[in-house]
Amino acid sequence: MMNNAVEVRDLVVTRGGRQVLDGLTFTIGRGGVTGLLGPSGCGKSTLMRSLVGVQELASGTVEVFGEEAGSKGLRHRIGYLTQDPSVYDDLTVTENLRFFAKVLGVGRDDVDRSIDAVDLRSHADQVVGRLSGGQRSRASLAVALLGHPDLLVLDEPTVGLDPVLRRDLWALFHRIADAGSSVFVSSHVMDEAERCDRLMLMREGRIIADGTPGEIRDQNGSVNIESAFLAIVTADAS
Amino acid sequence: MNPRILLAVATRVLTQIRRDHRTLVMLLVLPCLLMTLLWWMFAEVSQGVFDRIGPALLALFPFIVMFLVTSVTTLRERSSGTLERLLAMPMGKLDFLGGYALAFGLMAALQSALAVGISVGLLGLEVVGPVWLLTVVAVADAVLGSALGLFVSAFAQTEFQAVQFMPALVVPQILLCGLFVPREVLPEVLEAISNVLPLSYAVEAMQTLTRTADTSEVWPDVGIVTAFALSGLALGAATLRRRTP
Numbered sequence: 001m002m003n004n005a006v007e008v009r010d011l012v013v014t015r016g017g018r019q020v021l022d023g024l025t026f027t028i029g030r031g032g033v034t035g036l037l038g039p040s041g042c043g044k045s046t047l048m049r050s051l052v053g054v055q056e057l058a059s060g061t062v063e064v065f066g067e068e069a070g071s072k073g074l075r076h077r078i079g080y081l082t083q084d085p086s087v088y089d090d091l092t093v094t095e096n097l098r099f100f101a102k103v104l105g106v107g108r109d110d111v112d113r114s115i116d117a118v119d120l121r122s123h124a125d126q127v128v129g130r131l132s133g134g135q136r137s138r139a140s141l142a143v144a145l146l147g148h149p150d151l152l153v154l155d156e157p158t159v160g161l162d163p164v165l166r167r168d169l170w171a172l173f174h175r176i177a178d179a180g181s182s183v184f185v186s187s188h189v190m191d192e193a194e195r196c197d198r199l200m201l202m203r204e205g206r207i208i209a210d211g212t213p214g215e216i217r218d219q220n221g222s223v224n225i226e227s228a229f230l231a232i233v234t235a236d237a238s
Numbered sequence: 239m240n241p242r243i244l245l246a247v248a249t250r251v252l253t254q255i256r257r258d259h260r261t262l263v264m265l266l267v268l269p270c271l272l273m274t275l276l277w278w279m280f281a282e283v284s285q286g287v288f289d290r291i292g293p294a295l296l297a298l299f300p301f302i303v304m305f306l307v308t309s310v311t312t313l314r315e316r317s318s319g320t321l322e323r324l325l326a327m328p329m330g331k332l333d334f335l336g337g338y339a340l341a342f343g344l345m346a347a348l349q350s351a352l353a354v355g356i357s358v359g360l361l362g363l364e365v366v367g368p369v370w371l372l373t374v375v376a377v378a379d380a381v382l383g384s385a386l387g388l389f390v391s392a393f394a395q396t397e398f399q400a401v402q403f404m405p406a407l408v409v410p411q412i413l414l415c416g417l418f419v420p421r422e423v424l425p426e427v428l429e430a431i432s433n434v435l436p437l438s439y440a441v442e443a444m445q446t447l448t449r450t451a452d453t454s455e456v457w458p459d460v461g462i463v464t465a466f467a468l469s470g471l472a473l474g475a476a477t478l479r480r481r482t483p
Contacts, residue, residue, distance in 0.1 A: 015483055052326045056481045070480060075328040086319035090254045102246035103327050127257070143323070 005030045005151050005182035006051060011060035013046050020046045022205040023060065028184060028198075033170075033177045035196030036186040037225070043205040044186040045083050048155045051184065052080045064151060076104055079149035083156050085140035089129035093120050093139045096128060097146065106147040114142040117172055119165065134161045141169075145176075152176060152183045158192065170195045193225035201229055208232050239332045247337020248344075251311070255345065261307075265345060269299040269353040277361040289364045292357055293444035294417045296372060299353060300346040300380035301437060305408055308342060308387030309400040316391065321478070331475045335388065339381050339471065346380025347373055367447035371456060375443045378463045382436055385470025392477030411437035416445075436466035 006028040013021040020043045049055035053070015062069040087096045097111040118138040158166045177183045201209040222228035280287040315321040354372045357363040394400040414432040421432050432438050443459035
């Protein structure tokens with residue numbers, strides 16, 4: 001039991017009278033990069049918020065490292081990146097990170113490490129509001145990396161980034177996972193699927209496929225994840 | 239409550255204010271200019287009017303300004319996702335609120351030290367009681383404004399709405415606080431309402447200070463304003479939800 005980082009059972013979330021998550025049950029093991037792929041609006045962010053413990057649940061349970069998601073003991077063990085950059089626009093990158101580091105109780109060396117990890121060293125003393133969209137989301141990602149969290153929940157961390165940087169960030173996620181943390185990444189870009197150790201395809205609040213990218217492709221004899229996704233949806237409909 | 243986190247929040251808020259030069263200047267200079275304007279208006283009538291209205295205004299500024307600043311900044315924290323992020327971290331609600339209260343309390347102390355200094359030193363406002371106590375009242379007032387602003391930010395979806403709460407919640411208090419009509423001669427119903435509005439006590443405390451050196455009359459008023467501020471903060475804490483729909 002305790003080998004799992006995340007255990008989700010019969011998770012139902014409703015928002016504005018609409019069922020956003022439709023009774024999900026799954027587990028995420030320790031270590032590894034798990035990708036959550038699906039179109040925009042399919043419930044990815046809601047699921048991620050549920051893991052972090054900031055989402056009101058209609059029913060079901062979410063446990064992280066054996067504790068209820070969002071409980072006090074977990075708050076310094078989870079790194080969370082919201083979909084929109086959650087940093088202060090009127091502070092510099094370094095000031096933002098130092099503030100969140102103080103909240104987490106981690107040192108300044110960790111601030112430097114995080115800034116380097118997202119390649120913002122040359123913009124460290126710039127006010128976040130004057131950075132480009134991609135740089136702002138990297139500043140936000142740097143906050144999620146503070147304090148070596150055991151579980152990283154990253155909501156679309158690579159949207160709109162330069163391909164070189166995207167490749168570097170995925171390499172970073174794998175390095176973090178190799179060091180023993182679990183990384184849970186969402187994306188709506190299907191070509192990122194191949195970079196995950198395990199893949200969960202999501203559509204309209206349900207997980208429609210779960211396995212390694214290879215398994216998902218082979219199941220349907222598809223050449224890539226995009227066509228596998230289409231094949232599953234078509235099979236579902238008929 | 240964790241002092242390290244509370245101080246981190248306060249320092250961050252102060253850094254943000256320091257970075258925003260226009261807000262900083264307006265916070266510190268505007269009350270001084272308005273006091274001067276008030277003094278000038280009555281310069282050829284009689285100093286007595288300025289002595290009567292001036293103290294009330296010294297109570298109003300920190301209240302109004304901190305109400306506006308806090309409601310907009312906390313609304314921004316809610317909508318930008320930084321609040322959600324902080325609440326997913328080891329951040330207590332009281333650390334968050336206390337940090338804001340501390341930062342804005344300090345700003346208010348600075349703001350009223352300047353406004354009081356100019357009013358008493360340059361404009362000749364008569365203050366019989368201890369001048370430092372004026373600043374204490376102003377700080378209690380500022381925390382009250384912050385607490386109310388924080389509370390209403392939970393009910394506003396946009397910054398426009400947040401600003402609209404000012405005429406709704408603040409202007410009635412200004413009208414009924416005894417500045418325009420002494421509270422004793424208000425119609426009975428309005429006097430009763432005035433008696434449960436915190437600003438009435440803040441203004442009363444300021445007016446007492448200008449009249450008498452006996453501070454024993456001032457402390458109960460300060461106590462009432464502080465109690466309102468603390469309950470405002472408690473209400474604000476209730477609106478900070480870790481889990482949101």
